[in-house]
Amino acid sequence: MRSLLVSSLLCLTLAGCSQTASYSPSPTLAGTLYDYRIESASGEPYSLNKLATELKHADVVLVGEWHSHSGVHLFQAALLAELASNSSNMALSMEQFARPDQAVINQYLAGEIGENSLLSQTHRWSNYNSSYRPLVEFAKENSLAIIASNAPADTVRCIAAEGEDYLDRLPKEKRQYVAATLHDDESPYKEKFFAAMFHGDEAKTENQYLAQLAWDDTMAESIVNFLKQHPNDKIMHIAGAFHVENGLGIAHRIHLLNPDLKVAIISPQTEDEPLEQTIDDYRLIVNPLPPQWLSDAEMEEAMTSMRHGHHTPPCD
Numbered sequence: 001m002r003s004l005l006v007s008s009l010l011c012l013t014l015a016g017c018s019q020t021a022s023y024s025p026s027p028t029l030a031g032t033l034y035d036y037r038i039e040s041a042s043g044e045p046y047s048l049n050k051l052a053t054e055l056k057h058a059d060v061v062l063v064g065e066w067h068s069h070s071g072v073h074l075f076q077a078a079l080l081a082e083l084a085s086n087s088s089n090m091a092l093s094m095e096q097f098a099r100p101d102q103a104v105i106n107q108y109l110a111g112e113i114g115e116n117s118l119l120s121q122t123h124r125w126s127n128y129n130s131s132y133r134p135l136v137e138f139a140k141e142n143s144l145a146i147i148a149s150n151a152p153a154d155t156v157r158c159i160a161a162e163g164e165d166y167l168d169r170l171p172k173e174k175r176q177y178v179a180a181t182l183h184d185d186e187s188p189y190k191e192k193f194f195a196a197m198f199h200g201d202e203a204k205t206e207n208q209y210l211a212q213l214a215w216d217d218t219m220a221e222s223i224v225n226f227l228k229q230h231p232n233d234k235i236m237h238i239a240g241a242f243h244v245e246n247g248l249g250i251a252h253r254i255h256l257l258n259p260d261l262k263v264a265i266i267s268p269q270t271e272d273e274p275l276e277q278t279i280d281d282y283r284l285i286v287n288p289l290p291p292q293w294l295s296d297a298e299m300e301e302a303m304t305s306m307r308h309g310h311h312t313p314p315c316d
Contacts, residue, residue, distance in 0.1 A: 031287070032070075032071075032287070033069065033070040033071050033286070033287055033289070034070050034071050034074050035071055035286070035287055036071040036072070036074065036075045036284055036285060036286045037284075037285045038051050038075075038266075038282060038283070038284060038285070039282065039283045039285060040281070040282055040283075041279065041280060041281060041282065041283065046282065048078055048079065048082050049082065051079070051082075051282065052079065052082040052083050052085075052086050053086065055083065055264055056086060056087070057262055057264075058234065058262050058263065058264035059227060059234060059235070059261045059262045059263065060223055060227075060234070060235045060236075060237060060254060060261060060262070060263045060264070061079075061083070061234070061235070061236045061237070061263075061264045061266065062237050062239070062244045062250055062251055062263060062264070062265045062266065063075075063076055063079065063236060063237065063238050063239075063244070063266045063284075064239065064240065064241035064242075064243070064244030064245060064265070064266065064267040064268055064280075064284075065238055065239065065240060065241060065268060066240075066241060066268055066286075066289065067125075067127065067131070067240060068127060068131070068289070069268065069286060069289055071286040071287065072268050072284065072286055073130075073131045073132075073134075075284055075286075076135060076238055077134045077135055077138065079236065079266075080092060080135055080138055080139075080144075080236055081138060083234070083236055084138075084142055084144060087234055089230070089232050089233040089234060090144050090233070090234055090235075090236065091144055091145040091146070091147060091226065091230070091233050091234070091235045091236075092135060092136075092139050092144055092145070092146050092147070092235075092236055092237075092238075093146075093147035093149045093219070093222065093223055093226070093235050093236070093237035093238070094132070094135075094146060094147065094148065094149060094150075094237070094238055095149065095150050095215070095219060095237075095238060095239035095240065095243070096124060096125045096128070096132055096150070096238075097122060097123070097124065097146070097148035097149070097150065098123055098148055098150045098151060098152045098153065098177065099148055099149070099150070099151065099152070099176075099177040099218070099222065100123075100148075100152055100177055101121075101122040101123060101124075101148040102147075102148040104117070104118060104121045104122050105118070105122065105146050105148055108136075108140065109139065109140050109143075109145075109146060111140075118136075122148075123152065123153060135238070145226075145230075145233070147222055147223065147226050147235070147237075148222075149218065149219045149222035149223060149237065150215060150218060150219055150222075151177055151178045151179070151214045151215060151218040152174075152177050152178075154313070155170070155174065155177065155178055155214070156211045156214045156215060157211070157312070157315075158315035158316075159207065159210050159211045159214050160207050160208050160210070160211035161207065161315060162207070162315055163206070163207045163210060164182065164184075164210050166315060167182075169316070170316075177218075178214050178217075178218050179214070179217035179218040179220070179221040180221065181217065182210060182213040182214060182217050183213065183217055183252075183253055183256055184209070184210060184213060187248070187252070188246075188248055189248035189249055189252065190209060192248065193205075193208075193209050193212060194209070196242075197209075212249075215243065216243055216249045216250050216253055217253050219237065219239060219243070219250050220250050220251075220253035220254045220256075220257060221253075221257060223235055223237060223250075223254060224254060224257040224258050224261070227258070227261065237250070241267055241268055244265055244266075244267055244280075245265075245267050245280065246265075246267075246279050246280060247263070247265055247279070247280070251263045251265060264281045264282070265280040265281050265282070266280065266281065266282045266283075266284055267280045267282075267283060267284065268283075268284045268285075268286055269283050269284065269285060269286075270285070270286065270287070270288045271285055271287075
């Protein structure tokens with residue numbers, strides 16, 4: 001889990017699920033990283049069709065992801081297609097695009113620019129082609145809105161380095177790209193973050209937590225604002241699992257902004273994670289990713305290499 005959080009901080013193949021009430025894995029996917037199955041919080045197996053039918057009541061469906069997991073991304077594409085077939089007013093909200101990208105995304109969806117312009121003029125993630133292109137192309141082909149919901153990465157990095165005072169120095173045109181309020185309350189979410197990230201420097205970790213909130217509060221605010229303008233729409237939002245799990249991140253902030261919205265949560269897990277620790281609405285069971293490092297020394301060497309090869313511009 002620590003490596004997944006660190007990665008958060010620093011194929012449109014629709015096979016794999018039967019249309020019956022129980023899950024039947026595709027023999028071509030079983031045992032691979034594309035394989036997945038869906039369960040309720042109590043462990044009841046779900047087909048994709050049954051899941052989408054139950055999600056009709058939700059205003060917002062939060063789908064947690066492991067950013068490089070093939071099975072999770074396959075599920076996201078399949079779920080978006082299934083939800084869109086059940087509703088004519090679906091929208092896709094994405095952590096992977098920031099608010100300044102919205103105008104370019106709208107141009108792409110409208111057919112005014114090509115994909116190369118989309119990729120060169122936005123701060124899209126490096127795994128866009130393999131992981132997120134299927135979602136964007138489905139949205140484009142089916143006239144679904146896409147919400148560039150996140151705060152700009154450079155701004156979030158500077159909050160992590162300098163704290164909330166950095167936001168006060170931002171000019172109005174940049175400040176609008178971050179949520180109006182960062183809900184820095186004492187909470188189980190803060191406890192969870194500190195448990196994962198604390199390395200002895202409390203002030204540094206506090207700033208890193210504020211950076212995390214800049215993501216969570218901005219994504220939540222973007223979702224709520226969109227639904228204010230489009231009250232008949234439903235949103236599927238994709239974000240890193242830590243932002244979604246147990247309703248502590250984005251979901252909590254959505255409810256602070258609008259307690260009347262109905263939010264459903266789907267979190268990825270591996271088979272060996274205890275069922276009794278799950279409080280999300282649904283579990284996406286996938287095969288584990290290969291270990292990133294086999295020792296602390298290997299991890300430190302990799303991190304040092306990344307730091308030396310990455311130039312970080314100064315904060316304004």
